[in-house]
Amino acid sequence: MHSPAKRFYTVLRLSMGSAISVALTLVGLIFVTFAVGRLIPIDPVVAVIGEKAPQDVYDKVYKELGLDRPVYEQFFSYVGKVAHGDFGTSAFTGHPVVQDLASVFPATLELATIGILIGVLLGVPLGVIAAANSGRWQDQLVRVLSLTGYSVPVFWLGIVLLLIFYGQLDWVAGPGRIDIAYDGLVEEWSGILTIDALRAGDMDVFYNALSHMILPAMLLGLSSLAYIARMTRSFMLTQLSQEYVTLARAKGAPERTVIWRHALKNARVQIITVCFLSYGFLLEGAVLTETVFSWPGLGLYMTNALFNADLNAVIGGTILIGAVFIILNALADIIYRFADPRTA
Amino acid sequence: MSTTFAQWLTTDRPASRAQARLVRLNLSFRALVANRLALVGLLVVLALVVMALIGPLFVGSPTDQVLADRLLPPSAAHWFGTDELGRDILSRVVHGSQITVRIVLMVSLIVGPVGLTIGIVAGYFGGWVDAVLMRITDIFLSLPRLVLALAFVAALGTGINNAIIAIAITSWPPYARLARAETLSIRNSDFVRMAELQGASTLRVLFNHIAPLCLASVVVRLTFDMSGTILIAAGLGFLGLGAQPPQPEWGLMVAAGRQYVLDQWWVATIPGIAIFIASLGFNLLGDGLRDVFDARSS
Numbered sequence: 001m002h003s004p005a006k007r008f009y010t011v012l013r014l015s016m017g018s019a020i021s022v023a024l025t026l027v028g029l030i031f032v033t034f035a036v037g038r039l040i041p042i043d044p045v046v047a048v049i050g051e052k053a054p055q056d057v058y059d060k061v062y063k064e065l066g067l068d069r070p071v072y073e074q075f076f077s078y079v080g081k082v083a084h085g086d087f088g089t090s091a092f093t094g095h096p097v098v099q100d101l102a103s104v105f106p107a108t109l110e111l112a113t114i115g116i117l118i119g120v121l122l123g124v125p126l127g128v129i130a131a132a133n134s135g136r137w138q139d140q141l142v143r144v145l146s147l148t149g150y151s152v153p154v155f156w157l158g159i160v161l162l163l164i165f166y167g168q169l170d171w172v173a174g175p176g177r178i179d180i181a182y183d184g185l186v187e188e189w190s191g192i193l194t195i196d197a198l199r200a201g202d203m204d205v206f207y208n209a210l211s212h213m214i215l216p217a218m219l220l221g222l223s224s225l226a227y228i229a230r231m232t233r234s235f236m237l238t239q240l241s242q243e244y245v246t247l248a249r250a251k252g253a254p255e256r257t258v259i260w261r262h263a264l265k266n267a268r269v270q271i272i273t274v275c276f277l278s279y280g281f282l283l284e285g286a287v288l289t290e291t292v293f294s295w296p297g298l299g300l301y302m303t304n305a306l307f308n309a310d311l312n313a314v315i316g317g318t319i320l321i322g323a324v325f326i327i328l329n330a331l332a333d334i335i336y337r338f339a340d341p342r343t344a
Numbered sequence: 345m346s347t348t349f350a351q352w353l354t355t356d357r358p359a360s361r362a363q364a365r366l367v368r369l370n371l372s373f374r375a376l377v378a379n380r381l382a383l384v385g386l387l388v389v390l391a392l393v394v395m396a397l398i399g400p401l402f403v404g405s406p407t408d409q410v411l412a413d414r415l416l417p418p419s420a421a422h423w424f425g426t427d428e429l430g431r432d433i434l435s436r437v438v439h440g441s442q443i444t445v446r447i448v449l450m451v452s453l454i455v456g457p458v459g460l461t462i463g464i465v466a467g468y469f470g471g472w473v474d475a476v477l478m479r480i481t482d483i484f485l486s487l488p489r490l491v492l493a494l495a496f497v498a499a500l501g502t503g504i505n506n507a508i509i510a511i512a513i514t515s516w517p518p519y520a521r522l523a524r525a526e527t528l529s530i531r532n533s534d535f536v537r538m539a540e541l542q543g544a545s546t547l548r549v550l551f552n553h554i555a556p557l558c559l560a561s562v563v564v565r566l567t568f569d570m571s572g573t574i575l576i577a578a579g580l581g582f583l584g585l586g587a588q589p590p591q592p593e594w595g596l597m598v599a600a601g602r603q604y605v606l607d608q609w610w611v612a613t614i615p616g617i618a619i620f621i622a623s624l625g626f627n628l629l630g631d632g633l634r635d636v637f638d639a640r641s642s
Contacts, residue, residue: 143631292602303494
């Protein structure tokens with residue numbers, strides 16, 4: 001009795017539900033960062049005017065910053081500002097934080113996207129193979145591989161990879177995003193260097209950018225590979241124990257068809273959900289990876305801001321990563337509901 | 345009545361509560377060590393704890409500088425070589441295990457009870473208490489852990505204790521969810537009703553009757569998450585936001601050795617291997633424990 005229209009409305013209603021929950025979570029995120037700003041032992045007024053300013057200047061700035069108003073009023077005006085994209089000015093760069101974030105975010109996005117591609121393209125097949133050979137050496141191998149991926153400190157592995165592939169073998173370019181000789185050669189269009197280079201048709205810049213990117217992207221790929229392979233294995237094991245799989249086998253379908261056509265098809269919704277979640281983790285993993293590879297993205301920006309006690313920048317970065325994370329979570333949820341026929 | 349101790353420990357007809365508990369513990373332990381990877385994990389974790397407890401007795405000071413002996417490669421005198429200030433890396437790694445164990449223990453001792461309490465309260469009372477607590481849990485659950493820990497450290501200031509607080513603030517939600525789910529599945533059981541009818545106070549029902557049954561899954565999850573805690577703590581140390589020099593924290597040591605890595609590989613590599621082995625040990629153990637205690641995942 002499920003007409004397509006009815007199904008559409010069910011999904012729409014559920015999506016509205018997630019929209020409300022996303023909004024609530026975002027307000028929660030802003031509240032947490034607001035609380036972080038309150039916790040800081042540095043006097044915000046002194047941070048603006050310095051310690052030697054006279055008392056009347058202090059009082060004036062104190063008022064301008066709204067510190068004389070009740071805390072809840074300060075919170076609401078803070079939410080309003082953030083909703084309008086106003087994260088204040090970075091004390092370190094002197095630019096509005098939003099402008100800084102917009103200029104560093106594409107670099108992180110580029111890295112995380114290549115990372116997730118590596119993770120999905122290798123992780124899903126590995127997970128399927130492990131499930132299909134449950135208990136055998138392939139399964140053990142994938143298990144050890146993914147536990148290694150979970151356990152290895154990325155900042156350390158990054159240094160080791162640099163030592164081997166850059167220091168010893170000289171196969172790839174070193175830290176940074178591009179060699180100085182190639183810097184600024186292509187017109188900035190998307191902020192994503194490989195795309196901009198392709199658009200300009202400059203293959204030298206493209207290869208150089210790729211050579212810089214390969215190590216950090218592989219590093220990020222490993223951590224998402226570990227997670228995706230692990231989850232794919234467990235979803236596939238559930239599917240392979242279902243009756244339709246027994247039926248397909250009994251009808252004489254080749255094992256390869258049973259696994260890759262029948263079972264994987266039914267596990268795909270869950271796998272896609274996991275890939276979305278994993279993408280969110282990657283943005284977070286970028287903080288450490290970027291520090292090791294001097295990759296001029298959001299992570300490096302935030303660590304620099306931390307050392308310069310640039311709280312506006314830290315909080316802006318936290319809200320940006322948090323918001324992307326929350327939205328990816330919600331998207332995963334919606335896709336899960338939309339693609340699963342049992343929801344309607 | 346001639347039963348051997350081994351039979352007494354594996355009987356399916358225990359004569360007392362104590363025996364029943366011991367049988368269960370024994371069987372779980374056997375299942376755990378039958379899994380070779382879990383056994384390796386258990387041994388690694390035990391080795392880490394032993395190293396933290398008595399290791400410092402066998403090595404020199406982690407902060408003694410011999411500037412004449414800077415950046416020496418591994419040798420008989422310095423098994424892991426020396427660092428940029430001529431300090432023995434072996435003794436720093438051994439002392440560093442104390443910091444790692446301390447962080448893992450403190451974080452677990454904070455988040456376990458907090459998460460458990462929030463979870464059983466939400467699950468037992470239900471209604472708006474549940475709705476409010478779970479909404480807060482969901483918000484924390486959907487925030488990125490490392491980035492949030494960074495923000496908290498930025499506000500609280502650097503140092504091991506603040507790193508512990510920051511990690512704890514960001515890690516309790518999964519335990520609350522877990523404990524809530526377990527509570528929901530048992531709160532309408534006869535034994536809970538029985539306790540209520542006998543006039544047990546709410547606190548007594550919560551902590552004497554419900555909490556013990558949620559404990560196993562919380563402890564398993566804690567073991568599994570300890571590797572994540574080690575990595576985040578080391579990451580904070582690496583960024584210079586956790587432990588401060590001259591503390592022999594492993595992440596901090598990797599960061600210090602980073603600038604010498606092309607010529608003196610051991611300075612940065614060896615503490616990183618220590619982090620990796622410790623983290624892998626907890627992962628293997630947690631993985632094995634989950635297979636034993638959680639029938640759903642096997």
